[in-house]
Structure formats: structure tokens, C-alpha cells
Amino acid sequence: MDFSISEEQSLLADSVSKFMENDYDFERRQKIAESDNGYSLELWQTFAELGWTAVPFAEDDGGLGGGPVELMLMMEQFGRGLLVEPYLANVVLAGGILRRSANAGQKSQWLAPLIEGNLQAALAFAEPQGRFNIADIKTAAKSNGKGFVLNGTKTCVLNGGNAEIIIIPARTSGEQVAEDGITLFAIPADSAGIERRAYQTVDAQQAAEITLTDVKVEAGAVLGEIGQGFKTLQDVVDEATLAVCAEAVGIMRTMHEKTVEYSKNRVQFGVPIGSFQALQHRMVESLMACEQSQSLLMWAVMLNTADSEEQQQAISAMKYQIGTAGINVAREAVQIHGGMGVTWELDISHYFKRMTAIDLLFGNADYHLDRYVQLST
Amino acid sequence: MNLDLTDDEIAFRDEVRKFLAEKYPADLRDKQDQGVALSREDTIRWQKILYEQGWFAVNWPEEYGGTGWTSIQKYLFANEMAAANAPAIIPFGVGMVAPVIYTFGSEQQKQRFLPDILASNVWWCQGYSEPGSGSDLASLKTKADRDGDHYIVNGTKTWTTLGHLADWIFCLVRTSSDVARRQEGISFLLIDMSTPGVSVKPIITIEGDREVNEVHFDDVRVPVENLVGEEGKGWTYGKVLLQHERTNTAGVARSKYRLNRLKEKTARSIHGGAPLMSDRNFARKLAATEIELKALEYTDLRTLAAVATGKAPGPESSILKIKGTEVQQSLDALFVEAAGYYALPFVPEQYVVDFPDEDRIGHGAETKSSLRYFNNRKATIYAGSNEIQKNIIAKHVLGL
Numbered sequence: 001m002d003f004s005i006s007e008e009q010s011l012l013a014d015s016v017s018k019f020m021e022n023d024y025d026f027e028r029r030q031k032i033a034e035s036d037n038g039y040s041l042e043l044w045q046t047f048a049e050l051g052w053t054a055v056p057f058a059e060d061d062g063g064l065g066g067g068p069v070e071l072m073l074m075m076e077q078f079g080r081g082l083l084v085e086p087y088l089a090n091v092v093l094a095g096g097i098l099r100r101s102a103n104a105g106q107k108s109q110w111l112a113p114l115i116e117g118n119l120q121a122a123l124a125f126a127e128p129q130g131r132f133n134i135a136d137i138k139t140a141a142k143s144n145g146k147g148f149v150l151n152g153t154k155t156c157v158l159n160g161g162n163a164e165i166i167i168i169p170a171r172t173s174g175e176q177v178a179e180d181g182i183t184l185f186a187i188p189a190d191s192a193g194i195e196r197r198a199y200q201t202v203d204a205q206q207a208a209e210i211t212l213t214d215v216k217v218e219a220g221a222v223l224g225e226i227g228q229g230f231k232t233l234q235d236v237v238d239e240a241t242l243a244v245c246a247e248a249v250g251i252m253r254t255m256h257e258k259t260v261e262y263s264k265n266r267v268q269f270g271v272p273i274g275s276f277q278a279l280q281h282r283m284v285e286s287l288m289a290c291e292q293s294q295s296l297l298m299w300a301v302m303l304n305t306a307d308s309e310e311q312q313q314a315i316s317a318m319k320y321q322i323g324t325a326g327i328n329v330a331r332e333a334v335q336i337h338g339g340m341g342v343t344w345e346l347d348i349s350h351y352f353k354r355m356t357a358i359d360l361l362f363g364n365a366d367y368h369l370d371r372y373v374q375l376s377t
Numbered sequence: 378m379n380l381d382l383t384d385d386e387i388a389f390r391d392e393v394r395k396f397l398a399e400k401y402p403a404d405l406r407d408k409q410d411q412g413v414a415l416s417r418e419d420t421i422r423w424q425k426i427l428y429e430q431g432w433f434a435v436n437w438p439e440e441y442g443g444t445g446w447t448s449i450q451k452y453l454f455a456n457e458m459a460a461a462n463a464p465a466i467i468p469f470g471v472g473m474v475a476p477v478i479y480t481f482g483s484e485q486q487k488q489r490f491l492p493d494i495l496a497s498n499v500w501w502c503q504g505y506s507e508p509g510s511g512s513d514l515a516s517l518k519t520k521a522d523r524d525g526d527h528y529i530v531n532g533t534k535t536w537t538t539l540g541h542l543a544d545w546i547f548c549l550v551r552t553s554s555d556v557a558r559r560q561e562g563i564s565f566l567l568i569d570m571s572t573p574g575v576s577v578k579p580i581i582t583i584e585g586d587r588e589v590n591e592v593h594f595d596d597v598r599v600p601v602e603n604l605v606g607e608e609g610k611g612w613t614y615g616k617v618l619l620q621h622e623r624t625n626t627a628g629v630a631r632s633k634y635r636l637n638r639l640k641e642k643t644a645r646s647i648h649g650g651a652p653l654m655s656d657r658n659f660a661r662k663l664a665a666t667e668i669e670l671k672a673l674e675y676t677d678l679r680t681l682a683a684v685a686t687g688k689a690p691g692p693e694s695s696i697l698k699i700k701g702t703e704v705q706q707s708l709d710a711l712f713v714e715a716a717g718y719y720a721l722p723f724v725p726e727q728y729v730v731d732f733p734d735e736d737r738i739g740h741g742a743e744t745k746s747s748l749r750y751f752n753n754r755k756a757t758i759y760a761g762s763n764e765i766q767k768n769i770i771a772k773h774v775l776g777l
Contacts, residue, residue, distance in 0.1 A: 001379065001380055001382060002379050003678070005378055009378075069378050260775050260776075264776070264777065275777065277768070277771075280767065280768070280771035281764070281771070283775055283777070284770045284775065287696075287774065287775065288700060288770075291676050292669070293672070295672045295676040295679060296671060296675065298675055298679075299674075302378050317668040369664055369665065370657075372668070373657075373660045373661060376640075376660075376664065377654065377660075
């Protein structure tokens with residue numbers, strides 16, 4: 001059992017942390033978020049040059065062969081800096097599907113440029129009626145002999161507005177919530193019949209509602225086996241869940257640290273408000289929540305087991321922790337910052353919004369506590 | 378980063394299992410499993426078995442008879458001990474006064490006291506709290522006035538756990554009132570309980586048992602050689618002790634054992650009804666506690682890993698105390714909930730060995746769940762209440 005990270009991992013964490021600290025201050029982040037694109041394609045190129053977009057991919061595919069530890073280290077730092085660039089959507093979600101399901105031709109067509117930072121992609125994992133159940137898929141793909149015709153609606157497609165390729169899980173057979181019968185399609189976003197309504201989310205990420213009306217694709221658009229896409233989809237969403245939990249731990253720590261600092265400087269009644277026991281104990285609760293969350297995160301990352309139920313349980317435990325303890329840390333940070341905590345001007349409110357979004361992404365605390373219980377029995 | 382155990386660690390774990398299978402006496406095992414309180418002799422017998430194995434003073438330096446184990450070995454050992462439901466070690470000697478003696482005591486004190494602690498020949502208890510000094514420990518009034526080669530001790534200590542079974546007591550006493558800070562007049566004194574003037578009076582606690590006591594000192598003459606370290610430095614030594622105590626009070630391994638028992642118990646039908654785990658509300662509460670405990674297990678391991686690199690347990694140990702006791706109390710409450718009506722009968726006489734099953738009310742230790750729940754409300758109060766722990770963290774970790 002070893003809690004330490006390797007020298008290479010430490011270098012990676014330092015590289016991301018230095019960048020976020022020196023080149024991604026809050027003011028710059030806000031400017032980027034308010035730009036037309038919502039994130040910086042120029043910075044995305046820089047990330048590619050730094051090798052970040054290659055981290056989780058196999059060396060044979062042109063990646064760096066990183067695993068869950070590397071992903072955790074990067075995401076924690078992205079959380080600290082409130083990154084708006086679509087690392088999650090592009091690399092973890094879309095890249096995660098391509099890495100697992102794409103054949104050699106598809107990899108050179110889509111994965112290689114994605115790793116090089118030249119392709120924006122998205123995974124449409126949610127439908128309006130499905131809430132957090134990723135198997136609830138009404139979008140239908142009907143065979144038309146040489147290919148498929150897709151019809152349906154996808155919601156909250158992260159990076160969906162800017163993506164050049166959208167991965168669409170669609171039903172080729174089975175009931176609406178069946179795990180069997182789900183097929184993954186990689187579809188160019190400019191295909192006829194795709195309508196995108198792009199928007200910014202409350203946490204300054206980019207997303208889109210996407211409707212597919214008689215979208216025709218060739219058989220070469222299918223990623224992996226027909227009807228067998230669910231396992232891959234589940235694995236990728238689980239990995240992305242762990243990734244946002246790592247991001248959330250970075251956010252929690254940052255919010256907590258900023259709050260303690262603020263309480264030392266903010267003077268009321270002639271003394272720093274940090275001298276009040278009522279506030280001290282709440283900040284201690286936040287510290288403990290950070291430590292407990294960090295511990296669970298390390299466990300879930302290190303577990304990395306072949307037993308997928310055990311791994312899923314660890315991820316659900318972690319996500320439940322973020323949706324409860326993490327949300328508490330965020331709320332306390334805003335409360336202790338007082339009026340400043342609810343201004344647009346101060347970063348605290350933006351961290352708060354990202355935490356709120358992370359709780360909802362891929363299933364909130366209640367959803368994951370139920371999944372945890374189901375996996376135990 | 379990885380969770381793998383090395384071959385040596387697996388071999389060690391198996392060795393502990395083998396030891397428990399062979400050396401854990403069946404009569405003690407029965408008592409433990411039936412929820413029967415162990416006698417003084419039972420506890421000493423078990424501690425001597427561990428001593429003979431060389432596994433009693435897990436955390437001591439090897440030169441005094443410690444194990445020299447790594448933090449992972451200690452973790453594995455605690456897990457196996459708890460999984461076998463082996464009796465808890467009484468911590469006052471081995472876990473509390475001994476680290477103060479081997480860290481701050483004289484050579485003569487080490488030679489005089491440590492071997493008897495190691496062999497469980499002497500039972501120690503703790504004299505910290507006083508009737509007027511609970512959370513505000515530094516306000517303590519028990520006086521030790523110098524008289525030649527002796528201190529004359531007068532005062533009252535309270536909440537003295539198992540003081541009625543103890544041979545010796547370690548005390549924080551006031552040796553000077555003429556100091557700038559109250560803490561500076563406090564000294565760390567070892568007192569033989571058989572000295573004239575020492576008297577022990579029971580305090581019956583919420584569950585109806587005698588676990589704690591008041592200890593009175595009436596002109597008790599204590600040789601100056603029983604002073605540990607320097608006069609007036611007792612507060613510093615006492616704090617070190619408390620940090621050891623808090624690290625030990627997390628009780629992760631024991632909570633894991635209890636959680637597993639509770640899961641087993643509630644997964645099957647008792648008294649012919651539906652298994653409680655099929656109740657979604659209960660299942661969710663149990664799951665939330667399990668997740669908190671899993672987090673604590675790794676917080677504990679991270680702390681142990683830090684200590685292994687040479688750091689003494691610092692103020693972070695307060696986090697373990699707070700979270701550990703919170704988890705314990707969550708489990709206590711879930712056991713009561715699981716027992717339902719059978720948490721209500723107050724029949725202490727059925728907790729003896731070989732109580733006839735047909736006369737027993739409730740199933741197994743069911744009715745004991747409420748007594749344990751009542752008793753363990755102490756956990757968030759003792760060793761510095763959880764609010765005091767938060768004060769410590771606020772000051773020493775957050776710098777507030």
C-alpha cells in the first residue's frame with residue numbers, strides 16, 4: 001500500500017498546477033468564459049503541446065499511457081483553477097469512448113487529431129426523459145441497409161456546440177431503458193438533420209441540446225459492436241464521474257483555503273471574524289470534509305479493480321461524498337464570505353456554481369447512494 | 378499509488394490470523410461474542426498472551442519492547458484483532474502513560490515502570506479531569522506541594538475510567554500557582570493508588586454500570602522521584618499523551634467489524650420478519666455510515682503513513698478523534714434501530730456467561746445495543762470533547 005505518487009506523476013501535477021497558477025488566473029478565466037467560443041482554442045493547443053490531451057491514451061495510439069492517478073492529479077488542479085476548457089467533454093468523455101471502442105481506421109480519423117488537440121468532440125450521454133439513467137435511451141437508429149437513420153433528442157451535451165464529432169448512443173434494439181441494444185455512433189456535427197442549440201451552463205461550461213431528425217450515417221460510424229455499447233458508455237461515464245470528483249476535491253480545498261484566509265482578514269466588531277468560535281467550528285467541519293473526500297478519492301482511484309461492481313461502488317461512494325460533504329463545504333464558503341460570497345466579482349460564487357453542477361453531473365448524491373446500496377445487495 | 382499488500386505483508390496478516398486462531402482463548406471469545414463484560418483477570422490474561430507473543434506494545438520503540446512494525450502492519454494487526462472480536466486493550470498504561478515515560482521520563486523511571494506495563498503486571502488509570510475542570514483542563518486545582526523528598530497531593534480527579542481496578546494513576550497536578558500562564562504550573566505525577574489518602578468512589582453511568590470513578594487525594598505523600606520530566610512541564614507532556622490517545626480513539630478497525638456484523642444481522646430475517654436491509658431508508662443510512670467509515674479508514678492510513686515518515690501525531694489526530702467517534706455513534710444508533718422493541722428490555726443479569734438461552738429476552742446481544750448506545754455517548758465527550766478538538770484544529774491547523 002503506497003500513497004505516494006511517482007516522480008513522473010509529480011511532474012505532471014506540477015506542470016498543471018504551475019500553469020493554472022501563473023497563466024490561468026481568475027480574471028483571465030472570466031474573460032475566456034465570456035468570449036464567443038466560451039473557451040480558448042489557443043489554450044487548447046497549448047494543452048496539446050504540454051501533452052495534457054494525450055495523458056489518458058495508450059502509447060500505441062499516440063498517448064502517454066496515463067491512468068486514473070494521472071487523471072485525478074490533473075482534474076484536481078483544473079478544479080483549483082476553475083478550468084472552462086472542455087477537458088472532461090473532449091478528452092475524458094469523447095476520448096474515453098474512442099479509446100475503448102474505435103477501430104484502427106476510426107482511431108486515425110478521430111482519436112489521433114483529438115490527442116493532437118485538433119479535434120473537438122462530445123459524448124451525448126443524456127436524454128431529456130432519462131434523468132441520470134444513461135441506459136434510458138429513446139434515440140433510435142434504424143438500419144437502412146447500408147447504414148443507419150437516427151432520430152431523437154440529446155440534452156446537456158457537454159461541448160456539443162463546438163464539437164466537430166458527436167458520439168451518439170442510440171437504440172438499435174430493446175426497450176427504452178434496456179442496457180442491451182445500445183449502439184454508439186460517431187457522427188460529424190454538420191451532418192444533415194442535426195440541429196444544435198448551444199448554450200453556456202451556469203458554471204461557464206459549454207453545452208448543447210441536440211435533435212437528430214432522419215440523420216443518415218454509414219456503417220463506418222458505428223463504434224464497437226452493434227447493440228453492445230452500454231458497457232463502454234458506462235465505463236466512460238464512471239471514469240468521468242471519478243474525474244469530476246477529483247475536480248471537486250480541488251474546488252473544495254480551494255474554497256476552504258480561501259474562506260479561512262478571508263476570515264483572518266475580514267474585521268467586524270473590531271476583530272477578525274475568524275476569531276469567532278461559531279465560524280471556526282464550521283471551517284473545521286469543512287477541513288474534515290476535504291480530508292475525508294481526499295481519502296475516498298484516493299481509495300477509489302487506487303482501487304482500480306477488475307471487479308467492475310466494486311469499482312462502481314467506490315465511484316458511487318465518492319460521488320455521494322461530493323454531493324453531500326462537498327456541497328456543504330461550498331455552501332459554508334459562500335456563507336462565511338457574507339455578501340461578497342454572492343457577488344459575480346469574487347471567484348467564490350463561481351466555484352460554488354461549478355460544485356453545484358458537479359453534484360448534478362452523472363447523478364447526484366441521492367442517485368449514487370441508491371446505486372451504492374443496489375451494488376451491495 | 379496503490380493498495381496492494383506486499384508478500385511480506387500478506388504473510389504477516391496470515392501470521393496474525395493464525396495466532397488469533399490458536400491463542401485467543403475460547404472462553405474469552407464466548408464472552409466477547411455474547412456481550413459479557415470481561416473481568417480484570419480476563420483482560421490481564423489476554424494482554425499477557427499478547428505480551429508473550431511480543432505484540433502488546435504495538436506502537437512503542439523497539440528498544441523498550443515495541444514491535445517495530447510499519448504503519449501497514451499496525452493497520453493489518455488492528456483489523457485482524459477487531460475481525461476476531463478480540464478484547465480491546467486497556468490503553469491507560471501501554472498507550473498513554475508509557476509514551477510519556479519513554480519520551481520524557483528518567484532512565485530510572487523507564488526501568489521501573491515500562492517492564493510492568495509491558496507485562497500487564499500493573500494496571501494504570503488516568504487522572505486528568507476534575508469536578509471543576511472538564512474541557513477547561515488547565516484550570517485544574519489538584520495541588521502537589523513540595524515537602525522535602527515528597528509532594529503532598531490534595532484534590533479530586535474524576536471520570537477515572539476503571540480507576541477501581543487500577544494500581545497506579547498518572548495525574549496532572551498543580552505544583553505552582555505563581556505563573557504567567559496557568560499551563561506552566563502543571564506537573565505530571567505518577568501515584569501509587571495504595572498510598573494512604575487515596576480513595577476511589579464509583580460513578581454509575583447512564584447504562585447502569587460502574588465504569589468511571591472519582592478519585593480523592595487527601596494529604597497523599599508522593600515521592601519526588603515520581604515526577605516525570607521537569608516540574609511545570611506537565612501540560613506539554615499531557616498534550617503529547619492526548620494526541621496519542623486521540624489517534625487511538627478513531628477505532629476504525631472495530632467500527633469496520635461492527636458494521637459488518639450489522640450488515641449480516643440486518644440482511645437476514647430476525648424474529649420471522651422481513652430483513653431490515655430491505656427497508657430503503659435503513660439501507661441508505663447504513664450505506665452513508667459505511668462511506669464515512671471508508672473515508673475515515675483512508676484518512677487514518679494517510680495519517681499513519683505521515684507518522685511513519687517520522688512525524689509525531691499532530692493536531693490532525695483531532696480529526697480522527699472527531700470522525701472516529703461520530704462513526705461509532707452512528708453505528709450505535711443503527712444497532713438500536715435494528716433491535717427495534719428489543720432495544721428496550723433492561724435486564725443486565727442476562728449478560729453473564731452461560732445464561733440459559735430460553736430465559737433470554739431478545740436475540741443474541743440485541744438488548745445490549747441500547748446499553749452500548751447509551752454508554753458510548755461518552756465517546757464524543759472524552760479525550761477532549763469534539764468541540765475542544767475543533768478548537769484545537771482551528772488554532773493549530775487553520776491558524777485561526
